[in-house]
Amino acid sequence: MEAVALAHDLRAVFARLGVDAFLSDWPDLVPGRAVAARVLPVCRWLEQAVAGAPPDLVPLVRGLREGAADLPWGQTYGAQDFGAAFLDGYGWTELIGLRGPMASCRVAVGFLVLGPGVDYPSHAHEAEEIYLPLSGAALWQRGDADYAEVQPGACIHHESWVPHAMRTGAEPLVAAYVWRGGDLAAKSRIVA
Numbered sequence: 001m002e003a004v005a006l007a008h009d010l011r012a013v014f015a016r017l018g019v020d021a022f023l024s025d026w027p028d029l030v031p032g033r034a035v036a037a038r039v040l041p042v043c044r045w046l047e048q049a050v051a052g053a054p055p056d057l058v059p060l061v062r063g064l065r066e067g068a069a070d071l072p073w074g075q076t077y078g079a080q081d082f083g084a085a086f087l088d089g090y091g092w093t094e095l096i097g098l099r100g101p102m103a104s105c106r107v108a109v110g111f112l113v114l115g116p117g118v119d120y121p122s123h124a125h126e127a128e129e130i131y132l133p134l135s136g137a138a139l140w141q142r143g144d145a146d147y148a149e150v151q152p153g154a155c156i157h158h159e160s161w162v163p164h165a166m167r168t169g170a171e172p173l174v175a176a177y178v179w180r181g182g183d184l185a186a187k188s189r190i191v192a
């Protein structure tokens with residue numbers, strides 16, 4: 001599935017969940033920017049993620065898997081941040097934002113993928129954020145709270161500068177994200 005179609009389907013999923021406040025700033029979903037495709041090792045987990053997604057989210061995850069080779073996958077961190085093993089199981093692709101194929105300076109929208117057994121340490125950023133896990137039950141932490149398992153289909157909200165962390169178990173995680181406010185291309189601040 002191409003980026004524009006993915007964004008359409010993702011917007012429809014968010015609309016069903018009633019997170020309208022995060023949809024009002026989305027631009028018209030037309031390709032406005034030429035971006036070079038770049039695949040990362042983490043994309044190898046998308047096949048398993050399709051198999052593990054709940055039925056209503058399978059089409060979106062399958063669309064991501066089918067379109068992954070044509071999308072610009074990136075990593076905000078380097079090996080000096082969380083180690084080389086982390087980079088082998090981590091990546092994201094932006095559909096809408098300062099870098100993605102659909103331009104916006106108000107929101108950044110994309111997908112995060114984590115392989116199994118990945119510990120994404122606590123980090124924080126100025127942008128307010130929602131995550132929607134699409135496949136893979138993972139442990140999520142917000143602020144000083146304990147890690148708690150979140151199932152696909154349950155929205156997660158992080159206010160500006162609230163630290164958050166994720167840990168995957170046996171399943172890879174695919175989660176859609178929306179950022180709004182702040183620097184939409186900022187590297188997150190690692191929370192010691």
Ligand SMILES: [Fe+2]
Nearest residue numbers: 125129158164
């Ligand atoms: Fe975040």
